[in-house]
Amino acid sequence: MTCEWFRERMAEALEGILSDAEAREWEAHRRTCHACRALWEVMMEVDARLRTAPMAAPPPDLSQRIRRRIRRQIWWERWGAMLLFMTIGLGIAMFWKGTLQDMRGWLADLWDLIPNLGSLFWELIRIPITFWALMMLLGMAAVLAMGIWASMRAIYRTRCF
Amino acid sequence: MHTQGEQEERRWILAAREGDLEAFERLVAAYARPIYNLAYRMLGDPMEAEDAAQEIFLRIYRRLTAYDPTYPPASWILSIAAHYCIDRLRSHRPSVSLEALGSEIAASPNDLPESVVERQEQEAWIQRALSCLSPEDRMVLVLHYWHGRSCEEIASMLGLSHGAVRVRLHRARLRLAAHLYPLVHTDGGKPSEPVPDRRGS
Numbered sequence: 001m002t003c004e005w006f007r008e009r010m011a012e013a014l015e016g017i018l019s020d021a022e023a024r025e026w027e028a029h030r031r032t033c034h035a036c037r038a039l040w041e042v043m044m045e046v047d048a049r050l051r052t053a054p055m056a057a058p059p060p061d062l063s064q065r066i067r068r069r070i071r072r073q074i075w076w077e078r079w080g081a082m083l084l085f086m087t088i089g090l091g092i093a094m095f096w097k098g099t100l101q102d103m104r105g106w107l108a109d110l111w112d113l114i115p116n117l118g119s120l121f122w123e124l125i126r127i128p129i130t131f132w133a134l135m136m137l138l139g140m141a142a143v144l145a146m147g148i149w150a151s152m153r154a155i156y157r158t159r160c161f
Numbered sequence: 162m163h164t165q166g167e168q169e170e171r172r173w174i175l176a177a178r179e180g181d182l183e184a185f186e187r188l189v190a191a192y193a194r195p196i197y198n199l200a201y202r203m204l205g206d207p208m209e210a211e212d213a214a215q216e217i218f219l220r221i222y223r224r225l226t227a228y229d230p231t232y233p234p235a236s237w238i239l240s241i242a243a244h245y246c247i248d249r250l251r252s253h254r255p256s257v258s259l260e261a262l263g264s265e266i267a268a269s270p271n272d273l274p275e276s277v278v279e280r281q282e283q284e285a286w287i288q289r290a291l292s293c294l295s296p297e298d299r300m301v302l303v304l305h306y307w308h309g310r311s312c313e314e315i316a317s318m319l320g321l322s323h324g325a326v327r328v329r330l331h332r333a334r335l336r337l338a339a340h341l342y343p344l345v346h347t348d349g350g351k352p353s354e355p356v357p358d359r360r361g362s
Contacts, residue, residue, distance in 0.1 A: 043338050057197075058211070067189060
């Protein structure tokens, strides 16, 4: 029996889980070794102080403040973010007013191109390789859309009360 | 075997996950004190603890969908709180105001003034001693003594092995003993044989 062994077994002794043989040996050492006995007394005192230390009491309105903060968070996630994006969008629209007005002309030109694009599309899908490439793209788009839908649903469940 | 309280808490979490804010608020009311206590014991400052408690509940709210109903609700909640406090301690060490030490424990109206002073002194000692421990050792000690968690439960909460938790708990107690030793064993004001510091073990 060494002091090192005694000190290593102090946790088990505190919890009362030493075997009978170990407990006898441990007790014998405690009686004969002054330094280990002194340390054991302090360990018992530490254990007693920690066991009797009460839980710290929070301020009386803490629960209320937590509730308010969570409700604020929910409101912000539901409406605040949308308002912010709308404001940013409006700001961009105001800033690029001239460019946006010019876009009307580009859109008109694009509209004229649509019949030509339609006939080009029908010509292209008659070629087998472009047909399969298009089908593959459509499949990927469907998988992506389903993924986005599932993610949005998960986010909504987490954040939206 | 689940207790009735545990079943109820599990129902609150599942209801909150489905959008029932009142169920979440019941959870807040039930856990405000344990979470605040854990944060206060870890961070050592009432203001920090208050802020941390709010952040912890926000984190719990955000992770409602990640809750596994087979896991005990108290362990899940304390685990989130424990990781938050350890992360916070690692990112910035809060200053422990000595004036605040011990003032957090409300005195009972029946307490004699001497026992109030004694309790506050003991409380101040506990907070000073806790601040000497590493965040992980401190957390193991807090979960064991104030929250009544076994080594197995703490191991599962902190993602440590059972043996590592036992070692940390023993090391924490030894360090606290080293802190208390000169106060308990004074021979005519002269400290007796010091406790070996086993920081490296």
